[in-house]
Amino acid sequence: MRYAVISRGLSLSRIEEEIKRVGGRNIRSLPRMKQVFCELEPAQAQRLSQVPGLVVKQTGKVKTEQIAWGDEYQVVQATYPGSQASLASRFYQLREAFSPPLTGAGATCCVLDTGIRKSHRALKNKVVYEANFTSSPTADDVFGHGTGVSYMACGGRHAPGEESGIAPGAKVMNLKVLEDDGEGTDESVVAALDHVAELWEDAKNKGLPYTDIMFPNMVNMSFGTEDDGDPEHPVKLAVRELYEATDREIFLIAAAGNKGPYPGTIVLPASCPEVFAVGAVTFVPFRVWSRSSRGPTGDGRIKPDVVFYGVDLLLASNESDDSYRVKSGTSFASPAICGGGALVLDALGRFFQPLPSQCYPFREALDWLENVWSRVSVKGQGAPAGKDNDWGYGMPTGDLALKVFAPSGVDMMSQIVVPLFGLGMMSGVVKEMIRAGK
Numbered sequence: 001m002r003y004a005v006i007s008r009g010l011s012l013s014r015i016e017e018e019i020k021r022v023g024g025r026n027i028r029s030l031p032r033m034k035q036v037f038c039e040l041e042p043a044q045a046q047r048l049s050q051v052p053g054l055v056v057k058q059t060g061k062v063k064t065e066q067i068a069w070g071d072e073y074q075v076v077q078a079t080y081p082g083s084q085a086s087l088a089s090r091f092y093q094l095r096e097a098f099s100p101p102l103t104g105a106g107a108t109c110c111v112l113d114t115g116i117r118k119s120h121r122a123l124k125n126k127v128v129y130e131a132n133f134t135s136s137p138t139a140d141d142v143f144g145h146g147t148g149v150s151y152m153a154c155g156g157r158h159a160p161g162e163e164s165g166i167a168p169g170a171k172v173m174n175l176k177v178l179e180d181d182g183e184g185t186d187e188s189v190v191a192a193l194d195h196v197a198e199l200w201e202d203a204k205n206k207g208l209p210y211t212d213i214m215f216p217n218m219v220n221m222s223f224g225t226e227d228d229g230d231p232e233h234p235v236k237l238a239v240r241e242l243y244e245a246t247d248r249e250i251f252l253i254a255a256a257g258n259k260g261p262y263p264g265t266i267v268l269p270a271s272c273p274e275v276f277a278v279g280a281v282t283f284v285p286f287r288v289w290s291r292s293s294r295g296p297t298g299d300g301r302i303k304p305d306v307v308f309y310g311v312d313l314l315l316a317s318n319e320s321d322d323s324y325r326v327k328s329g330t331s332f333a334s335p336a337i338c339g340g341g342a343l344v345l346d347a348l349g350r351f352f353q354p355l356p357s358q359c360y361p362f363r364e365a366l367d368w369l370e371n372v373w374s375r376v377s378v379k380g381q382g383a384p385a386g387k388d389n390d391w392g393y394g395m396p397t398g399d400l401a402l403k404v405f406a407p408s409g410v411d412m413m414s415q416i417v418v419p420l421f422g423l424g425m426m427s428g429v430v431k432e433m434i435r436a437g438k
Contacts, residue, residue: 153220
């Protein structure tokens, strides 16, 4: 059985010695996460747990879920009227409202998932790095999830009439943590987070600008496991260590889960305070999707943080380089927020040329957005004001997102995007960054 051995004062080298002393095997040390994984018999694990300065935890499973598989869909066919299947392409109007258009260029998101079909027509030249933390012989997407997640964040290209993700100018790092059956382990996730910290450290040491493609700005985690409330869960600790290792400057995003409508169903890692949890809403009617997980978390915090469209979305498929499928889940609402973050980073890069590594927009923004989210987000009728355990703060960009997708709203883009998104949100972020001395 695999166990995580977590440092509580002992050095990792000393922990490895203690593991060997009790007969542990197949030892894997992850220094940035302060954890060592190994194979132990239950009796050996019991003896090891008696050693002061360490904690022993049996590893668990994480998995992703996909809802509402659709028939294969070719872009050349007609769009799905009245559904969300082609909504991502409407973001062309938002991006085009800026000059030059916002595309998310300069942002790089680490996608921890089932792998990516990087040869897909919508994802060619988007994957700038990949690593495999599973037993699968390939980092490609065999299960059929990570390809859709990556597409939602940055797939396609910015062109009129073409399907695309939210930020087609962004790049992704493919970190495969889920096996070819859609399930993974705590160990694979912790190992990938350790590697993200290594990539971040390497980029900083090389003096790369924050907008370099090898500088990981964001992490998307569209998977989860039940949050058992254990403060020393290996994934929970790894998230915290990554947050601290990157000077609290990395944007961590995760799917809230598809366990709704019951309260207290936010999955880990979305339940972590360092992670931006994303729930899903439907387009018509505009309401929280019935399967979207709800808060509170086990320690009483309000989650999710925000919601976004996550039902009947048209996404790139792993089945061929030209195939698309319609899918649903908070798994796909999460990378939409990741894409939105890429657009923010693109906009900020125009104020700071180049955007320095110590000038990170998201963490600075979140400090003051606690007081602003309610004004830049929208909820359905009857939802409570402020942040709640169904909607979070609501759907970012307020009425803008609804107007973008309304049949009569496209012509209004030039009138509403720049004053709301361009001058309101972006100037606020920049002013706060300047005030903070960044």
